[in-house]
Amino acid sequence: MHANVLILGGGIIGTSLAAALATRGVKDVVVVDLDLAGVYASSELNAGGARATWWHPVNIETCSATLRFFAEHSERFGFRKSGYLWLYDDAGLYAKAMSVQELQNRHGLGVESLAPTDAASRFPLLDRNLSELVGATFSPSDGLVNPNAVRAYYREQAECGGVRFCNRHYVAGVRTERVTGRGGSQRRVAEVDVVAVAKGDVADSAGQIRSVLTQHRVPRDEGTEDVTLSCDSVVNCLGAWSALFSAKVGVPDMTEPVRRQISLVDVHSKDWPEAQERSGLGMVVDASGLYFHPEGPHILAGYSTPNEAPGFDFEYDGDEFFQEQVWPRLAHRASAFEACGHVRGWAGLYAVTPDCSGIAGAVPGFSNLYEAHSFTGRGVMQSFAVGRALAALVTTGRYDEFDLGPLTRTRFGAPERWVQEELHI
């Protein structure tokens, strides 16, 4: 099989890129994924928060555009502009948040700063220990979205434009050409390397990816068949697994997979649905690091355990996590949560970079390898603009509508070019 553009990974980023390429009329686009249902994909395991209130223009602009896109399809995506309320008990951090407010509001985000008493009177559900806070911010244009509905939409758009999605294809290796010199105006290809992604030697990075090797698990059959997909361009959209691919084509990666856990909480009160309606609450990021928002009849609450070791860990700590990390923080802030109960929960992976911003662009050393991954806790809310930007880069060699230049991996060589985001949950 041959692909004009071969996208590795059919999470929300790979699928958005596929849709954007289809919109541009690009033919022979193929997406490969070992599991398009996304049982372990971050795109299926996240919290559905969508905000543009970041600290760097590239993140603000791409998220703002994605939120506008969500708003255009609000019914289909279950998008609610219910705002983000952020509570602070650290004066230094609050001062930093204040210092970026002007930038955020220049982008039309309308962020307000609130005294703790204002936050209490505006959101009466939050009735405990507000005096320990130094301040709060409320960003009314942020909100909540159903990420599965967004990904399904991107896929539908992509398939309408002829994109092929290949399920149960495990990306196992690549074939590259190593260029050792130039003969006249011709590049001389000296050697062809085949490397396994999971094991084997590192490929030479000074070249071109000719094909990608996958192991295709045949439904209702034993074992796998090897498939070679030749391609003109390749895009690494493997999320938390992207570094495994990068490493094997000789590209050092800084991304680490880090577990994040979420609990669904039952508010044991027959008044809860009305109380929730009255509360006007969207996403709340508590000073303790816990974030929560209404989710159907429940509360969805997430907390990132400090010093969580990197690794491909999908184990949810269950009652222990709820009892020790979630419930005490909820009950500390709202008496309505005093008697809440644990429904269930899950764990997924953040793909974390040193500055907590994503990696996107052309991969140095290759003429036809691109990447868009490691969007930490921002992949859903950035997905539309990232897909559009990468589609422009891959097809024309430059960005147009959105410039993801600041997200290139070369920034890590110069700390002053890092896109450091500190309010990261």
Ligand SMILES: Cc1cc2nc3c(=O)[nH]c(=O)nc-3n(C[C@H](O)[C@H](O)[C@H](O)COP(=O)(O)OP(=O)(O)OC[C@H]3O[C@@H](n4cnc5c(N)ncnc54)[C@H](O)[C@@H]3O)c2cc1C
């Ligand atoms: C608990 C949690 C909460 C989050 N909350 C939010 C939030 O509120 N808002 C937000 O915007 N973001 C949030 N995120 C982050 C967001 O989910 C991710 O940034 C986004 O989903 C990343 O999408 P992706 O397409 O890059 O990766 P993924 O969705 O992980 O997709 C990668 C794909 O690659 C495939 N793959 C991996 N290895 C191989 C291989 N060798 N061969 C073939 N296929 C392979 C996988 O099967 C997967 O489908 C959260 C994440 C978690 C875990």
